[in-house]
Amino acid sequence: MRADRPLWILVAVAAATYPALGLAWCVAALFVFHFGQRALGVEEHLGQIAGALLVLMGLLAVGNAVRTVVRGVRQTRRFHTWVVSRRVPIPSSVAVVVNEFGSRAPVTVVDVEQQVAVTVGLLRPSVVISTGLAEILSPAELRAVVAHEQAHAKRRDPLRVLLGQMLAAHLWFLPAAEDMRTRARRSYELAADRDATNRYGQRALAGALLRVLPAAITPGSVAPFADSDLLDARVAQLESGEPPRPHPVSPLRSALTATGACAFLTAVTGAWMFMLIACPCLMT
Template sequence: MSRLLKPGMAICCIYVVAAWILLQMGMALSHHISDVELKPDMGLVIQDMLFDLIVGHSFFETVFIVLIGLTCVRMIIYIGRHLYASHKWKAFVKVQIHPRLTIKWTRKYKKWHTPIDVIREQQPLALAIGMLRPRIVISTGLLDMLSVEEVHAVLLHERYHCTQRHPLKKWFAAMIITSMPYMSVLKGLGHYYDIWIELLADRYAITHTNSTYTISTALLKLVQTQRFATPYQGVSFSDTAINYRLSQLIHPEQSINVPMVSLRSICTSGTVLIVISMIIFFQCL
């Protein structure tokens, strides 16, 4: 199996499982709504739907409808928190942006067609951010701490995240995992995906610098500093898979064995899928 396909397989599994569950939930809601006579008064319609939910369905069907409601609520809360964090982050960057250095570094790497924002912050920060228009954010603390070669390696790492749309993919995966905690296998797949995209981003930097030294020294310097807490979800340089990344950098010729999911999570998640399928099957009879 090609290593390049591993994170893609993991994220596809998350999306496929989520799509299947949402499809089943849509079928259940459609069946539930069809049992209720539509009236001009929406209050009466909602009242009839609640009565039908309690009286007109089996215990398992009622539990499934409640599960649908909880999933939707958790999804709405996640999206709301993201919008709030996005607003806070934009306000923070607007105040802390360093115009001269931002122009300087964006021009230096203009062939990448990836904007590079430099913010005034003493703590070192390197982040790939933005779902529709990915960009790289670095801090003045990072520029002060690292050499020019190390900064170049870090930017290569973050550029890989931008070109692969990892901020967008991670956001969708995190929303699914947060909304469906009853599917424990999704959490394992998400963790596996997070590790592999960091390993591949490091390999991208190694390939373009022809050395493991600069990316290694940059990573070691950053993991020894205090972590910068950003309110916005992005793909940070030194937050994930440190042990796996150091192992790869020390022994680049050796294969990295990253556990995907546990047998227990597969069994419990498989049981949930079977139960949902049975509920939908008997509901449609």
């Protein structure tokens, strides 16, 4: 699906780096056993420098990815605790809408004045709606909002978002990876909007968007309405019926990405040369 294209690009690029990370661990082991055994030549010194750079890049890549996943899981748990502490019985007006979706993701209503509509949960996503939001929406608008969030839950978009964050953190030396992560998040919102409009029409979703601006940011959640670029894209899709083209990567970020890619490839080449010099058996 086209909504997943930015994420698959991140997956492909990250997967291409894993053999190099394996090489980094081999180089690190050679540093331990090879250092001080004999005098090193210039080529070996250069190879060691390249190997050290590759090891550093690998450590940062893995560390950033692990930290991102841990932070995402903790945020999900904190938000779940927040929801449980404010959960109330589903009002009849919301229950009528929820029943239309049958056995899809469960819907929880929280008693807060803020306008909240969010899908949470990595493996078993659920929809959270606030009483403050339900009170200001018409039945048609509420149906469109629930349909939008149910589309996120059906696709497990919270898990996809966390995966995109992890991959972008893993590819920290390629700034364009962060742009791909943003595009992925944007594509999920636009895809959910298409699901909602296909079911309840453009007017219902457009009315809901107008009523909930600006949405409040709740603990542990992300309010997509607070992103002006994303809002513009969603309005443009409602007007034209087609998702707008994403903004191109800026020249500066493109240059930085090219520099990071060159540094990574140079480190890989130098580390491999050091491996061949330090372990002649690899050449046979």
